Amino acid sequence: MSNEPTPIIEFKNVGLSYDDNSVLKNIDFELEAGKFYTLLGPSGSGKTTILNLISGQLTVTYGDILFEGQVINHVPVEKRHMNTVFQDYGLFPNMNVFENVAFGPSIKGKSKKEIKAKVTEMLELVKLGEYADREITELSGGQRQRVAIARALANDPEVLLLDEPLSALDYKLRKEMQYELREIQQRLGITFVFVTHDQEEALAMSDWIFVMNDGVIQQNGSPEDIYDEPINHFVADFIGESNILDGIMTADYLVHFTGKDFENVDAGMRPNERVEVVLRPEDLDLTTVENGKLVVTIDDQSFRGDYYEITAIDDDGNEWQVQATNKSKVGERVGLTFDPEDIHIMRFNESENDFDARLESYEDDDDNAKK
Amino acid sequence: MVKKIKWANGYLWLVFILLYLPIFFLIVYSFNAGDVMQGWEGFSFKHYTELFADTRIIEIVVSTLLIALLSSLIASIIGTAGALYIYNLKYALAKNIFLSLNNILLVSPDVIIGASFLILFTVMGFALGFTSVLLSHIAFSIPIVVLMVLPRLQEMNQSLVAAAKDLGANNWQMLSRVILPVISPGILAGFFMAFTYSLDDFAVTFFVTGNGFTTLSVEIYSRARQGVSLEINALSAMMFMVSLLLVLAYYIISTRSGKNKKRGTRLVLPASEGL
Numbered sequence: 001m002s003n004e005p006t007p008i009i010e011f012k013n014v015g016l017s018y019d020d021n022s023v024l025k026n027i028d029f030e031l032e033a034g035k036f037y038t039l040l041g042p043s044g045s046g047k048t049t050i051l052n053l054i055s056g057q058l059t060v061t062y063g064d065i066l067f068e069g070q071v072i073n074h075v076p077v078e079k080r081h082m083n084t085v086f087q088d089y090g091l092f093p094n095m096n097v098f099e100n101v102a103f104g105p106s107i108k109g110k111s112k113k114e115i116k117a118k119v120t121e122m123l124e125l126v127k128l129g130e131y132a133d134r135e136i137t138e139l140s141g142g143q144r145q146r147v148a149i150a151r152a153l154a155n156d157p158e159v160l161l162l163d164e165p166l167s168a169l170d171y172k173l174r175k176e177m178q179y180e181l182r183e184i185q186q187r188l189g190i191t192f193v194f195v196t197h198d199q200e201e202a203l204a205m206s207d208w209i210f211v212m213n214d215g216v217i218q219q220n221g222s223p224e225d226i227y228d229e230p231i232n233h234f235v236a237d238f239i240g241e242s243n244i245l246d247g248i249m250t251a252d253y254l255v256h257f258t259g260k261d262f263e264n265v266d267a268g269m270r271p272n273e274r275v276e277v278v279l280r281p282e283d284l285d286l287t288t289v290e291n292g293k294l295v296v297t298i299d300d301q302s303f304r305g306d307y308y309e310i311t312a313i314d315d316d317g318n319e320w321q322v323q324a325t326n327k328s329k330v331g332e333r334v335g336l337t338f339d340p341e342d343i344h345i346m347r348f349n350e351s352e353n354d355f356d357a358r359l360e361s362y363e364d365d366d367d368n369a370k371k
Numbered sequence: 372m373v374k375k376i377k378w379a380n381g382y383l384w385l386v387f388i389l390l391y392l393p394i395f396f397l398i399v400y401s402f403n404a405g406d407v408m409q410g411w412e413g414f415s416f417k418h419y420t421e422l423f424a425d426t427r428i429i430e431i432v433v434s435t436l437l438i439a440l441l442s443s444l445i446a447s448i449i450g451t452a453g454a455l456y457i458y459n460l461k462y463a464l465a466k467n468i469f470l471s472l473n474n475i476l477l478v479s480p481d482v483i484i485g486a487s488f489l490i491l492f493t494v495m496g497f498a499l500g501f502t503s504v505l506l507s508h509i510a511f512s513i514p515i516v517v518l519m520v521l522p523r524l525q526e527m528n529q530s531l532v533a534a535a536k537d538l539g540a541n542n543w544q545m546l547s548r549v550i551l552p553v554i555s556p557g558i559l560a561g562f563f564m565a566f567t568y569s570l571d572d573f574a575v576t577f578f579v580t581g582n583g584f585t586t587l588s589v590e591i592y593s594r595a596r597q598g599v600s601l602e603i604n605a606l607s608a609m610m611f612m613v614s615l616l617l618v619l620a621y622y623i624i625s626t627r628s629g630k631n632k633k634r635g636t637r638l639v640l641p642a643s644e645g646l
Contacts, residue, residue, distance in 0.1 A: 057533060078536050078539045103540075151538070155539065
């Protein structure tokens with residue numbers, strides 16, 4: 001453990017409150033250099049606050065923020081080795097594209113030649129090489145976005161902070177920029193900390209995601225981890241579509257819901273513990289009534305291009321979201337089927353550490369059993 | 372619909388004609404060959420030649436312009452600094468107090484301001500003359516500049532300041548490279564307004580001119596009391612042309628400055644009449 005590289009950014013029990021109003025509570029995390037991190041959460045969840053603490057726009061109420069092992073709680077914004085892409089870009093309207101990108105290097109007292117080389121390089125990077133002489137007001141939203149990225153990167157930051165930078169763009173442009181941002185991050189190999197409320201964006205771009213709510217990190221992990229094994233109701237509901245039902249863990253690998261017992265792959269809980277069961281709509285398949293594990297009635301369906309989104313109701317009155325490739329008839333009774341691996345169990349109030357520990361305990365058992 | 376617009380147009384023209392009629396009347400009579408405003412006796416430049424031969428008047432015009440220029444320049448600097456200070460105040464209460472103090476100066480009658488300056492200068496034993504006029508003009512121009520600059524600051528996108536800091540700028544670099552250029556249209560408007568206020572101020576100036584020194588408005592007033600000579604008409608006509616040129620210059624500068632022309636944020640010159 002000790003020969004691990006020093007994290008580039010580290011939060012040690014950080015909190016922030018205004019008067020008696022606590023915005024962030026006991027935040028702990030480490031960021032490794034060179035990775036793409038995303039802070040994901042609804043508005044007011046504290047994600048932008050974390051970003052502002054990293055950049056230095058805000059100061060902690062308690063706890064420590066470390067940069068490469070050094071406490072930087074009171075280092076002013078302009079002295080930190082990081083730059084920000086602002087949500088509304090914050091481009092200087094009195095300067096053209098070149099002057100905007102050149103702002104950082106010229107403040108640092110670089111020579112004219114160096115500045116020109118740097119600006120040209122950065123504008124090439126964001127594919128705006130031809131636009132150096134344009135006024136900001138002559139650019140489209142997407143182009144302004146690129147200028148803002150180029151300007152932040154022109155300072156050679158070790159960490160680039162991005163505050164919902166894509167939220168003002170239309171869907172297609174946003175997709176394009178997601179791809180490009182990821183590419184830029186990998187090309188430059190610097191750390192990106194990206195703030196968004198868009199789960200799709202987070203899943204598509206990140207190496208590691210922090211899901212935030214109410215000023216607390218709910219869960220962190222790779223996009224796959226977070227999607228496949230949400231730790232609680234909030235995360236399951238916020239990331240992707242889900243069917244969440246109340247259930248009881250009858251025994252290890254056996255869960256009871258909608259009046260039946262189902263085989264699953266979770267274990268390590270108290271006998272007959274009350275839990276929540278998550279089933280993703282894309283993991284559910286429609287079949288004949290005889291072959292179904294559950295019988296449901298189709299209530300509604302809408303065409304989504306690559307699939308049909310179906311709402312069905314089972315005999316207990318639970319609503320089910322299903323993504324099906326084939327069209328169904330509203331009012332038809334059909335069977336619903338899924339594999340044991342598709343069932344994900346969430347315990348109430350389980351912390352991330354407990355969750356990880358429990359997973360490890362029974363995965364070890366499995367390994368031993370196989371031997 | 373069309374008819375309505377025509378009515379509105381007609382009304383607008385009527386108002387403008389009524390407003391400009393006295394000035395045109397005055398200008399037309401400045402070319403009168405006779406010596407009075409009753410009856411046209413033919414075209415002549417006689418009053419203009421008289422005017423240019425009158426060294427006293429020329430001297431007064433020069434010092435009036437000098438006072439206007441100096442006072443509006445200094446007021447622009449102090450007023451901008453004041454607006455920045457008010458803008459940066461953290462507490463809303465302090466902000467409102469300063470803003471109200473500023474606005475009270477704007478709306479209080481010139482007579483009172485003039486009289487109070489006279490009392491102040493007398494108590495301090497300050498000799499009345501060029502300096503006392505300059506100081507009082509600076510004083511009444513500052514609130515005008517603050518009032519023109521502050522909205523610009525408040526409109527300014529907050530992330531500009533954050534971005535400048537983020538990119539490594541210190542306070543001075545942030546001010547000189549970002550904030551001042553962005554609010555320059557407001558400063559310019561404040562400067563021009565202060566200039567016109569100073570140029571046509573009578574009430575305040577009247578109190579603090581003293582014996583030797585005088586400005587145009589005070590001079591015209593004292594001459595008018597002895598019956599208006601058409602030389603005054605000629606002078607007024609020329610002052611009117613100067614104002615016209617000022618407005619034109621302001622228009623050209625404000626459309627060109629700040630590279631804002633594409634956004635269409637052209638400024639409207641505020642009414643220059645004293646309160």
